Amino acid sequence: MSVTVETNPCGSGRPESVFISWLLWQPRGADLAVEALKEVQKLAPFQERDPEIVRLRSLFATLAGQTGKPH
Structure with missing residues:
Protein backbone atom coordinates (compact mmCIF):
# COMPACT_ATOMS: atom_id res chain seq x y z
CA MET A 1 0.00 0.00 0.00
CA SER A 2 1.35 3.41 -0.88
CA VAL A 3 0.31 6.79 0.39
CA THR A 4 0.03 9.72 -1.97
CA VAL A 5 0.12 13.22 -0.60
CA GLU A 6 -1.78 15.64 -2.78
CA THR A 7 0.08 18.93 -2.85
CA ASN A 8 -2.96 20.73 -4.22
CA PRO A 9 -6.05 18.88 -2.93
CA CYS A 10 -8.61 21.32 -4.35
CA GLY A 11 -8.00 20.59 -8.02
CA SER A 12 -5.63 22.78 -9.91
CA GLY A 13 -6.11 25.67 -7.50
CA ARG A 14 -5.17 28.09 -10.25
CA PRO A 15 -7.05 31.36 -9.93
CA GLU A 16 -8.64 30.87 -13.35
CA SER A 17 -9.90 27.40 -12.41
CA VAL A 18 -11.34 28.67 -9.15
CA PHE A 19 -13.01 31.55 -11.00
CA ILE A 20 -14.55 29.27 -13.65
CA SER A 21 -15.79 26.86 -10.98
CA TRP A 22 -17.36 29.76 -9.12
CA LEU A 23 -19.07 30.95 -12.31
CA LEU A 24 -20.48 27.50 -13.01
CA TRP A 25 -21.97 27.26 -9.52
CA GLN A 26 -23.86 30.54 -9.71
CA ILE A 53 -5.19 35.48 -4.42
CA VAL A 54 -4.34 38.82 -6.01
CA ARG A 55 -4.98 37.27 -9.43
CA LEU A 56 -8.26 35.68 -8.31
CA ARG A 57 -9.41 38.95 -6.77
CA SER A 58 -8.54 40.71 -10.01
CA LEU A 59 -10.71 38.29 -12.00
CA PHE A 60 -13.65 38.91 -9.68
CA ALA A 61 -13.04 42.68 -9.73
CA THR A 62 -13.07 42.66 -13.52
CA LEU A 63 -16.39 40.82 -13.59
CA ALA A 64 -17.75 43.25 -11.00
CA GLY A 65 -16.77 46.14 -13.27
CA GLN A 66 -14.19 47.58 -10.87
CA THR A 67 -11.19 47.32 -13.18
CA GLY A 68 -10.16 47.06 -16.78
CA LYS A 69 -8.78 43.92 -18.34
CA PRO A 70 -7.10 41.42 -15.98
CA HIS A 71 -3.32 41.33 -16.28
Whole structure:
Protein backbone atom coordinates (compact mmCIF):
# COMPACT_ATOMS: atom_id res chain seq x y z
CA MET A 1 0.00 0.00 0.00
CA SER A 2 1.35 3.41 -0.88
CA VAL A 3 0.31 6.79 0.39
CA THR A 4 0.03 9.72 -1.97
CA VAL A 5 0.12 13.22 -0.60
CA GLU A 6 -1.78 15.64 -2.78
CA THR A 7 0.08 18.93 -2.85
CA ASN A 8 -2.96 20.73 -4.22
CA PRO A 9 -6.05 18.88 -2.93
CA CYS A 10 -8.61 21.32 -4.35
CA GLY A 11 -8.00 20.59 -8.02
CA SER A 12 -5.63 22.78 -9.91
CA GLY A 13 -6.11 25.67 -7.50
CA ARG A 14 -5.17 28.09 -10.25
CA PRO A 15 -7.05 31.36 -9.93
CA GLU A 16 -8.64 30.87 -13.35
CA SER A 17 -9.90 27.40 -12.41
CA VAL A 18 -11.34 28.67 -9.15
CA PHE A 19 -13.01 31.55 -11.00
CA ILE A 20 -14.55 29.27 -13.65
CA SER A 21 -15.79 26.86 -10.98
CA TRP A 22 -17.36 29.76 -9.12
CA LEU A 23 -19.07 30.95 -12.31
CA LEU A 24 -20.48 27.50 -13.01
CA TRP A 25 -21.97 27.26 -9.52
CA GLN A 26 -23.86 30.54 -9.71
CA PRO A 27 -27.62 30.11 -9.85
CA ARG A 28 -29.47 30.93 -13.03
CA GLY A 29 -30.42 34.59 -13.10
CA ALA A 30 -27.83 35.64 -10.52
CA ASP A 31 -26.40 39.12 -10.89
CA LEU A 32 -22.82 38.06 -11.53
CA ALA A 33 -21.39 41.55 -11.04
CA VAL A 34 -23.00 41.82 -7.58
CA GLU A 35 -21.90 38.31 -6.61
CA ALA A 36 -18.36 38.95 -7.88
CA LEU A 37 -18.17 42.12 -5.81
CA LYS A 38 -18.99 40.04 -2.72
CA GLU A 39 -16.05 37.78 -3.57
CA VAL A 40 -13.76 40.79 -4.04
CA GLN A 41 -14.70 41.93 -0.55
CA LYS A 42 -14.15 38.45 0.93
CA LEU A 43 -10.68 38.22 -0.62
CA ALA A 44 -9.57 41.75 0.34
CA PRO A 45 -8.00 40.78 3.70
CA PHE A 46 -5.84 38.13 2.02
CA GLN A 47 -4.61 40.01 -1.04
CA GLU A 48 -1.21 40.82 0.46
CA ARG A 49 -0.45 37.19 1.29
CA ASP A 50 -0.42 35.40 -2.04
CA PRO A 51 -0.06 36.48 -5.67
CA GLU A 52 -2.64 33.88 -6.73
CA ILE A 53 -5.19 35.48 -4.42
CA VAL A 54 -4.34 38.82 -6.01
CA ARG A 55 -4.98 37.27 -9.43
CA LEU A 56 -8.26 35.68 -8.31
CA ARG A 57 -9.41 38.95 -6.77
CA SER A 58 -8.54 40.71 -10.01
CA LEU A 59 -10.71 38.29 -12.00
CA PHE A 60 -13.65 38.91 -9.68
CA ALA A 61 -13.04 42.68 -9.73
CA THR A 62 -13.07 42.66 -13.52
CA LEU A 63 -16.39 40.82 -13.59
CA ALA A 64 -17.75 43.25 -11.00
CA GLY A 65 -16.77 46.14 -13.27
CA GLN A 66 -14.19 47.58 -10.87
CA THR A 67 -11.19 47.32 -13.18
CA GLY A 68 -10.16 47.06 -16.78
CA LYS A 69 -8.78 43.92 -18.34
CA PRO A 70 -7.10 41.42 -15.98
CA HIS A 71 -3.32 41.33 -16.28
